Amino acid sequence: MDAPTCPLCGRPIPAEAKQSLHHLVPRLKGGKGGPVVLLHHICHLEIHATLTEAELAARYHTIEALQAHPRLARFIDWVRKRPPGFHSRVPGRRRKR
Structure with a gap:
């Protein structure tokens, strides 16, 4: 069975990789x-580090x-160059709630 693909970055999500479910709204x-x-957990973290819940609901759903x-x-350009199981802390400031 093939690994699912992260729709954000397009990389496969191996079974052993950190992964998350993201509500589009x-x-x-x-x-x-x-x-x-x-999504890869790192991709999910970057979404929530970048956008508020209101922004996600209004324009980024x-x-x-x-x-x-x-x-x-x-971020996507950067993370696509990493192996599918890559994970690190998300750099930069957290967004405001």
Whole structure:
């Protein structure tokens, strides 16, 4: 069986890698029961380090919109060069809630 692919960065997600489920519309903003995607944990952390729940709900509730965000686009370019199981702390400041 093939490993699932992270829709944000396009790398495979090995079974032993840290992984997370991401609600495309945050649960706190009405996304309970809405679409959920499986991501590398590092990709999920970067999304939440970059965008507020309100921003995610209003403008960044699709993979395409997330990929188009300037900071996330730079992150994706960087992380695509790493092995599929790569994980590290997310650099930079946390976003405001």
